[in-house]
Amino acid sequence: MQAYSYFCPTRIEMGTGKSLELSAILQSLGLGSSILLVSDPGVIRAGLVAPIQSALEAGGFSVTLFDALSQNPRDTECLAGAALFRETSAELVVAVGGGSAMDTGKAIALIGKNGGTPAEYADGHLPYHNIAPIVCVPTTAGTGSEVTRSAVITEAATHRKMTLKHAALRPTLAVLDPALTYSVPPAVTAATGVDALVHAIEGYTCRLTHPISQAFGAQAMRKIVTALPMAYRDGRDEQARYEMLEGSLLAGLCFGSADVAAVHCLAEALGGLYDTPHGVANAVFLPHVLRFNAQENIALHARLARYMSFASDADPDELACEKLIAGIETWTAQLNIPKLRDLPGVREEDFSRIVELSVKNGSTPSNVRAVTAEDYLRILQEAYRA
Numbered sequence: 001m002q003a004y005s006y007f008c009p010t011r012i013e014m015g016t017g018k019s020l021e022l023s024a025i026l027q028s029l030g031l032g033s034s035i036l037l038v039s040d041p042g043v044i045r046a047g048l049v050a051p052i053q054s055a056l057e058a059g060g061f062s063v064t065l066f067d068a069l070s071q072n073p074r075d076t077e078c079l080a081g082a083a084l085f086r087e088t089s090a091e092l093v094v095a096v097g098g099g100s101a102m103d104t105g106k107a108i109a110l111i112g113k114n115g116g117t118p119a120e121y122a123d124g125h126l127p128y129h130n131i132a133p134i135v136c137v138p139t140t141a142g143t144g145s146e147v148t149r150s151a152v153i154t155e156a157a158t159h160r161k162m163t164l165k166h167a168a169l170r171p172t173l174a175v176l177d178p179a180l181t182y183s184v185p186p187a188v189t190a191a192t193g194v195d196a197l198v199h200a201i202e203g204y205t206c207r208l209t210h211p212i213s214q215a216f217g218a219q220a221m222r223k224i225v226t227a228l229p230m231a232y233r234d235g236r237d238e239q240a241r242y243e244m245l246e247g248s249l250l251a252g253l254c255f256g257s258a259d260v261a262a263v264h265c266l267a268e269a270l271g272g273l274y275d276t277p278h279g280v281a282n283a284v285f286l287p288h289v290l291r292f293n294a295q296e297n298i299a300l301h302a303r304l305a306r307y308m309s310f311a312s313d314a315d316p317d318e319l320a321c322e323k324l325i326a327g328i329e330t331w332t333a334q335l336n337i338p339k340l341r342d343l344p345g346v347r348e349e350d351f352s353r354i355v356e357l358s359v360k361n362g363s364t365p366s367n368v369r370a371v372t373a374e375d376y377l378r379i380l381q382e383a384y385r386a
């Protein structure tokens with residue numbers, strides 16, 4: 001019998017138009033009046049930040065905007081944000097954006113209060129405590145960072161993707177407003193949505209999973225597999241956008257108390273080396289890792305195939321696994337995600353470096369099937385030939 005624990009103290013506010021209630025919600029929570037608002041230039045250009053900032057200022061909050069961050073956020077950017085947090089005597093961080101803004105916001109809330117560098121926390125040299133309240137307002141349906149205990153930050157000097165991970169990094173408040181995702185372009189919708197599906201699959205199958213994670217994961221898979229192609233084809237499909245934001249939230253609740261696994265280890269290596277968007281990097285490896293994992297875990301993967309309606313209850317498990325791989329390949333093909341070999345910068349000469357980074361990733365031991373450097377290399381080569 002399995003022992004596990006589950007802890008998620010994040011208050012979740014979900015609903016169309018909810019982001020406009022942020023000021024009132026923050027007033028009721030009393031987290032402080034001086035806000036460092038963390039976002040990225042793309043989200044600001046899309047016009048999503050100004051209404052939120054104005055509403056906060058009208059509500060009596062003092063707001064400073066920090067937007068100097070990359071799509072794969074760097075430790076140097078977190079340090080600049082933390083310095084601004086201190087200079088402005090901020091009391092809380094409000095992150096409006098995708099995973100980059102939310103993960104940077106978490107690192108700033110930690111370092112702004114306590115000093116140090118992201119590496120010192122990720123490598124276990126500094127304790128996670130006394131973290132400023134973190135409020136997340138996601139503008140993409142994918143990362144789930146609004147409810148997770150982790151932040152993935154790239155070490156600029158080495159390209160290493162580090163994971164800051166601690167229960168205290170869980171946001172105090174997550175405000176989910178599907179209307180903020182209506183203007184997300186199709187390619188970003190596809191990539192971030194696949195990331196959410198991979199969170200559900202890896203959270204459900206990894207060695208640290210438990211029935212609570214699996215309950216969230218199964219529901220997330222069902223929603224995302226149907227809603228993502230609809231949201232991709234028509235960004236104004238309000239029901240599909242709602243289902244995707246909810247699916248991404250459920251996927252975050254799934255992997256956030258378990259782990260991710262080999263798809264993410266490879267994807268993070270790729271993102272660290274080439275700045276590949278995280279969801280695209282996940283998508284190119286997903287079917288190949290599933291094929292590798294399913295060979296030794298047939299009943300488990302047959303369940304995934306049935307949750308996502310790629311197979312029926314009547315299909316024997318082995319057939320259901322085959323349908324899972326074929327189904328995922330067809331499903332990602334309709335989202336027009338580029339192939340590994342077509343991604344900017346990717347070269348076969350770098351494969352040994354990608355393997356090395358993947359093996360070192362803290363989530364490699366969580367993969368449901370033991371995965372070695374040789375296995376990673378084979379999966380990479382398979383994905384490159386696909």
Ligand SMILES: [Fe+2]
Nearest residue numbers: 143195199278
């Ligand atoms: Fe992810």
